[in-house]
Amino acid sequence: MNSAAMYPTATAPPANMFNTVPGYEGTVSGGGGYLPPPMPAEPVAPPQPGPVPDNWTIPSLEEDVAREAFKSFASSHCCYSKAPATDGVITNMEPFNTFRYRLETFTESRSTEWAHKPHEGEPADFYTQTAPRPWEVPATAPELFTNHTQKIRVPYPSSVKDCHDCHSSGKAPCTECHGDGYKACWVCNGAGTKNDMNCSTCNGTGRDNCRECDGQGTKKCKTCDGKRQLLTFIELKVEWTNHVDDHVVEQSSGLKVGDLHSVSGKELFKNNNYLLYPLIGFPNAAIAESSERLIREHQSKYSPNSRILQQRQKVELIPITKVNYKWKGDTHVYYIYGNEHQVSSDNYPATCCCVIQ
Incomplete structure (x- = not known):
């Protein structure tokens, strides 16, 4: 009988035992799921007044700045000739x-x-004390508005069990030789002879010892690391997520709104609180409406399955300049946008095909 037959494949048993842990009934078996947080507190701060920026204007872009930004843009594309950026005349x-x-x-x-791990002598603490409920387990939060995940072993519902994969043998069949301990000789392909003579590599047996398992047919069980037993427990996954949504007021320049996601603008207003109120009295009606809509959507979307720790809202004035220029008698357009002076030119007039060897 080969080793594969001696160590049949098994699957992890259901975690029904954890369904009796107070606070975890029905949350663990079958893969678990997100747990509703405790009832959130209502915001107590009064609505803040509308933002009143000191200066709403952005200085006009100088022509030499626009030209240098266009040159840098052309230089960053291997298939773009620098001639339009260098010789073009801004009109x-x-x-x-x-x-x-x-x-x-x-x-x-x-x-x-x-969850489970190889048992390395840890004492089982099942029912030695009452396990803290999911939202009572201490977790170290990251800096605000920073994504992070932490996995924590819940104290007091752990137990020791025989490894379900190797049936407590500590061994598993070698996947390289399928538990036989040998493979066909690579020289004679298992025939035992080559050129009408005994194969000198395998001494005529047609077999080579499997190097992966040293001919044993088995390797250390990966599930229990050869320890034969597992420590089973409830694993709590805590995820901190920063959900971000933008609304850009429509503008008629012709620049795609999607281009603006990667740039910054002049900050006009910013505040944060546990729960925010929509902006009140903002001079641009589209911004006030988007504030009310997004705050309502976020609270409706994230409150049922997560705890809102903080919200932050910001209004920026993003500079966009449409530049018309002439090159070789034709009129062309490019855009400069954001504090970073990013450039967009969908129809750059002098391109070539680059082949990378």
């Missing part, structure tokens, strides 16, 4: 500054699942 520059509202909602969510 007109139009500002199309726009507002962006950004809402961030920082949440903590918790989920549980059945």
Whole structure:
């Protein structure tokens, strides 16, 4: 009988035992799931007044700054000739500054699942004390608005059991030789002879010892690391997630709104609190409406399965300049946007095909 037959494949048993742990009934077996947080407190701060920026204007872009930004843009593309950026003549520059509202909602969510590890002598603590409920387990939160995941072994519901994969033998069949301990000789392909003579590599047996398992047919069980037993426990996964949504006020420059996601603008207003109120009295109606809509959507979307720890909202004035220029008698357009002076030119007039060897 080969080793594969001696160590049949098994699956992990259901974690029904954990369904009796107070606070975990029905949350662990079957993969668990996100656990509703305790009832959140209502915001107590009164609505804040609308933002009143000191200065709403952004200085007009200088022509030499626009030209240098275009040159850098052309240089960063291997298939772009520098001639349009170097020799083109700017004929007109139009500002199309726009507002962006950004809402961030920082949440903590918790989920549980059945887990195990090789038993290394740890004492089983099942029922020695009452296990803390999922939202009572201490966890170290990261800096606000920073994504992070932490896995914690819940104290007091752990137990020791025989390894289900190797049936407490500590061994598993070698996957390289399928538990036989040998493989066909690579020289004679298992025939035992080569050129009408006994194969000198395998001495005519047609077999080579499996190097992966040293001919044993078995290897150390990976599930229990050869320890034969497992420590089973409830694993709590704590996830901190920063959910971000933007709304950019429509502008008529022709620049794609998606281009603005990667740039910053002039900050006009920012505040954060446990739960935010929508902006009140903001001069641009589209920003006030997006604030109310996104705050409502975030609280509706994230409150049922996570705890909202903090919210932050910001309004920026993003600079956009449409630059018209002439090159070789034709008129062309490019855009400069954001504090970073990013450039967009969908129809750059001098490109070639680059082949990388």
